[in-house]
Amino acid sequence: MRRMYMVLAAFLMTALAFSQETITGTIVDGETSDPLPGASIVVKGTTKGATTDFDGKFSLNVAEGSGTLVISYMGYVTKNVAFKKGGSIGTIALAPDAEQLGEVIVVGSGLIDLATDRQTPIAVSTIGVAEIQAKVGSQDVTMTLVNTPSVYVAGQSGGFGDTEIRVRGFEQDNTAFLLNGQPINGMEDGKMYWSNWSGISDIANGIQIQRGLGSSKLAISSVGGTVNFVTKTTDMREGGFVSAGIANDNYIKTTVGYNTGVGEKGFGASVMLSHWQGDGYSNGTFGEGQTYFISLGYKLNDAHNFNFLITGAPQYHDQHYTERISEYQEYGMLYNGNYGYLNGEYLTQRRNYYHKPVANLNWDWTIDDTSSLSTVLYASWGRGGGTGSYGNSPGYISNSITDQGLIDWDAVADYNDGITDGIGVGSSYYGSAIRASVNNHKWFGLVTNYSKEINENLTYNLGADLRTYTGSHFRQLVNLLGLNGFDESASEQYPDGYIVSSTFKPSAWSSLFDYADEDERIAYDYDERINYGGVFGQLEYAKDAYSLFVQGSVSNQSHVRWDRYQYTEAEEESETINNTGYNIKGGGSYAINNQNKFYVNAGYYSRQPYHDNIYLNYANDVNPLTENEKILGLEAGYTFSTSNFNARLDVYRTSWKDRVVSSSDTDDFGAIIYETDEGVEQLHSGAELSLDARPLPNLKLTGFLSVGDWKYVGDAVTTERDEDRNVLSTDVEDVDGGEVGGAAQTTFGLGFDYEFIERMSLDANYRYYDKLYADVGAVKSNIELPSFGLLDAGVSYRMLLGKNDGKSLLFRFNVNNVLNEEYISKMTSNYEAEAGDETYKGINTSNYVYFGNGTTWNFSLRYKF
Template identity: 25%
Template sequence: MKKFNLVALLVALIPCFACAQFVVNGKITNGNKTINGATVKIGDFTTATNASGNYRFENIPGGKKTIKVSFVGYRNITKVIDVTADIIQNFDLKEQVFLAEDVIVRATRANDKSATTYKNISKKDIEENNFGQDLPFILQNTPSVVVTSDAGAGVGYTGIRIRGSDNSRTNVTVNGIPINDSESQGTFYVNMPDFASSVNNIQIQRGVGTSTNGAGAFGGSLNIQTTNGEVEPYAEVNNTYGSFNTWKNTVKLGTGLINNKFSFDGRLSRISSDGYVDRGASLLKSYFLTGAYQGNKDLLRINIFSGQEKTYQSWNGIPESRYNNDVPGMKAYIDRVPLDGEDAANLLNSGFRYNSFTYNNQTDNYNQSHYQLLYAREISNKFSFNGALHYTKGAGYYEEFLKADSLKNYGLKEVIIGSDTVKATNLVRRRWLDNDFYGLTYAFSYAPKKALNFTLGGAYNQYTGGHYGQVIWAQYASNGSIDRHYYYNEGNKNDFNTYLKANYSAVEALNFFVDLQYRRINYTIKGTENELNSLDIKDNLNFFNPKIGATYFIDTKQNVYASFSVANKEPNRDDYVDGGMKAFPKSENLNDVEIGYRYKKEQLNFGVNAYGMFYKNQLVLTGRINDVGSPYRQNVDKSYRIGIELDGSYQINSQFALNANAAISRNKIKNFIEYIGEDDSSQIINKYNLTDISYSPNAVLFGELVYKPAKGFALALQSKYVSKQYLDNTQNNARKLDGYWVNNARLGYNFQAFKLKNINLGLLVNNLFDKKYASNGYTYSYLYNGVVTENFYYPQAGTNFLLNLNIKI
């Protein structure tokens, strides 16, 4: 009877054994290199490898299963496995001959052998931090980086400083193509809303780095590679809602690989926000389209992306007295400016979020479209080519209301009404920029032997930019009309460069590189500027920018490197126009020394880098600003930045990880002259020795604790400290930004339901402890019953949140 009962029990349990579920996991590699983001499928189950190349499936039913592994640029692998127990199944992917997508940016990228300091930001990192804020805010926790936001919440006009160097000194390329505006040399991320949703990876290089095309890198480089699609078809919907009525709506579609050769991807985005600052609203729209053909020896890709922005102006900041809620100080400011009753009431009653603009259409409006044709070919196993044609069209204006502005400022006649002569009028004006930028880039790579390779490349770019103004309404229009251009000038810039790079491994553990670049610039500005002065500026510049370096591998886990680089940089448009012919600016020169150590193990990554950046004729702020708040700059003979940077991550266990970086620096100008007052006869001149460079904090620190208590769930606590920054170069404590320490939290949860590929819920809480701080500002001094200094600040939002839902089909 007992035997019968035992047999009956075993028979009853057979279905349970048949339905047993198991774990299938493993690692995807390419030789010794782990592959992050490879797609792994078992039946209806799909996952992707993590940064260590690992994948994992749980609850896989027993029996024979087909497992498929794919990654763009590599041959697919399909294997049948018999699941009778937990299985570890590793795969080694082989490249599809040579042409992975990264060949497009290879000439401008650093790698483990490069003697430069850099940080790679993966697609996964970007997705985790993309809640609709501009691109700088996704990168804000990387070493030596400080970000700014005019509207206070990361949407609209934002900026990034690397090692204290501003936007115009950061070389930005997308797929190796220059993005910096040719004249101002800045990058306006507001013109590229939600661009992060179409980015595959970003490399941030600090110092001169391997910058090849475009503006000189005097602080760092952002090297961006756009999406290369996915193997399988997909559709994705992403929606974000947050504080200040912030919305982001994104739709993405992709065909996957068609016949293992073709792919098409697209994105449509809309971002809107009221902004933290009063009336600091933004309405941003963009799209991204890409199609590719990938053969065994050819890669052809076409990218079209466009952004349209309308932002209410918040670029004036707020007076120091309003920032400090100093009522007597505000009243004194009202008298000095002076402000009328309506504007005075606005200042006194608006609080920390004050915006001096009240005209309902005080907006900035701009549209920018980019067209890229990228091609790469493997000519032989030793010789390859990649190149690109590009065209960028930009056009837009900012509109503003002015009270009682002089008619003569617009070339208008005085108006006679009876016996009265009207010399000033209320008016609305627009200042336009209409520009075209086009050119080509190319690179030939030759590797005669494994230990030696050469790259010969270059670029030619042409820029034409029209600048003009219109008065679209006036209380007294005089002899004006809405179509009349009261000023017009045109800037033309030809930018040519060619370079030769070589890498040589003398022995297996020692790698040398040399990079020689020649750059020629022809720049002219002709016409009438906005103050109706004639412009006839012409400058021809020739630069030689050599770089040399070496990397020594102590073992497979650690290496040391050293490099010396020279960079030269032309003045920007405002330097020429504001300086005028009597103060023609000089080009800047930088000698950059970098020495570092890198350690990389599965659980611990660590790097330390020491640098010295020594400038000749650096253009620095004088303390003066023009009529639209842009600062004047002057050459100083000698200045320098010396510092040390640390960057590391440690995987404590399966649940906890630490990420941290620190930058400690000393940033000095040997001799600086401050000018106060416009009239040469009464101008005050102050001379200073060894003062701090403006906007250059001596310490930037970041730490992050990541906790993953369950599969798909992650909590990150982030803390960032930025020490005080001076607003000008006088090292005057009355003209500074106070240091600040801000804490954020990010939560993310990935899961599968309703037969969807993935559902992601994300929450970002910024400024957890409601810290009052300003990340940016400016100052200027003038004579008014003595010397008066006006400080202005850009206040940042208190505690605020962004909640994200992403659904992938």
């Protein structure tokens, strides 16, 4: 009898095994198409389930002939997928559960160079929309990248939008920033001014930072890496949201968005508006701004998809520059010497204001099953500038600095009362006023990419990148402080002189149309045009365990300058300069198995100099030291992954020769001094380790470590200029072996995200910075700043409202720098401490620094309907 039971049990087990079927599939992020490792797949009504591996893939045996899979991932909307039999359910995209505008029609996919576009790996980190919205709060969007290897963000206390980000030790003009495939680095100097892009955190679907060579197919040559901002487009379903937030220092923000959904005829629209304002962390750093976003989509048929988008973020913010450590010690850690009071009312000397509407039209054409064409036509119009002193600055006027280190504007007005006829002379520093340095531009461009699958293993891309840019730079008066005007007798085109008395409000909205005519401009007045054309291509072969790729591009830039202030009308146009550049990169990867993969990449760039480095002294003279910069990048990496753990190791070596770097500092009287280092070589090498694990379905652990060795090689030619672009000094210096400053060369971090109650989670991140040196350009001996560590934490809770209608209420609370660490985030001088000098943690207190923000907080509510 016992033997019969055993035979029966074996039969039943065999029958059950044969009746089971295998279901496979891939789970990805619906916004960036990145795989979601550790996603949970459960057969509804049972406890049978599986989790995805590092590539987002899963395999699940089921006994049922049909049913429903419940697919979930912390931070994403749970999705139910029906199955009827075994086999693949394909790729399932999960939408982030804090998405700003809901499900989107993805456009421009052939232009947005995400890492998934190429099978050969690169050093990459991706931040989804849920994390962006949860953690930005009142901070710049750059702060979403701080928990990634070899990334350093400084200047948080300088004012809204005044942070700067460095990747692998390279400044912002050496990292390529793209918005939906559209280049957005400044055409003149390659820099990023984040206040102009304050709305990105509102409209972003995701951010991907590619360190080093990256996967960008464009004809651009980034040294540090490439950052892709992927924005929302037209929503497919009807709905919307309302959100409100508050933070330290009287910060408030409100946002509303609505989507019509896509109708039967293929049309749809999505709109978002937001407003923010706050006092700023440091004294005298008030700010206010708005964001608008309008997206119109039209799906003509299965082959053609169009989307028109316009967005902008008009803003103003008062600025705080680096101060001496001794001044912070005397006046407090929130000290800012850029403001004071006139007749009892607040008045700042330094205000940034800007409005940069951006519009683009995307067309995606699916030509056939193996080929497609993606094109974006874009335009932007920038208007605005920054204010400062004109004539005799307050620091040079008797009794104009109070005992609190602030500007006594009443004393400045009294000084102006003594000016003959109330007419100042700017070139003679006679009289005092507030001016604005205006930077207006218009920029038009087109990027197009054709993709063709030759066979299942071989794919190629061909494309073009065309841009034309015109910039206009001049100064205009903002506040005469009691004067009647200024005598502008220095202009070559007005040799008899003219009196300027018109003033213009430093407002982001009014600056679109209200700015000085040519006969109302002061100090300087010039335009410049930059035309850029490039072609690029990529060929990739992938089969079984290995892949190979090669990319290349060639481009030409032309530059011309018109100076209406320093030259007569007949001589105002400069020589036209043409520069050709190119880059080529290639690499390969080999997967030993599903868990282990190796890669190696190499690239060489010959990059044209930026416009601001071509013409000397902000005049029409061509800089003889300027030549193409030469960049050689080598990198290799290894990844190990399982269903709930993955680790990545990347190593790199980047040589950058014949480069030009500019920096600025402030003197004892608050005036800005510009420094340019030319002909310098930098050599950056290092290693980066990133880890993430999901030991429990509701617990995610992360970690990173980056160790860099960044040094200067050879000699540097250093030129100092004042705010009016006058040369103060020129020097040749041996900088060989000097440490590159401005970013921490050693960093590590740990973090977790734990859903301890359904739909309620707690997260925290700790990061530590070491080997941070002064940001003073190329020097032989550089001062190392004290190491520091920061802890951020937050809690989220989502309350569901109604059943199956998508309504919810999300609560989010953040605390940054929980332990209130006091630290120097940036130093713009290099004064060694000598015997008898006052010091702060070993640093001479005469040095100019930014201290990092102390403990800050923000709280937000978001209603989705």
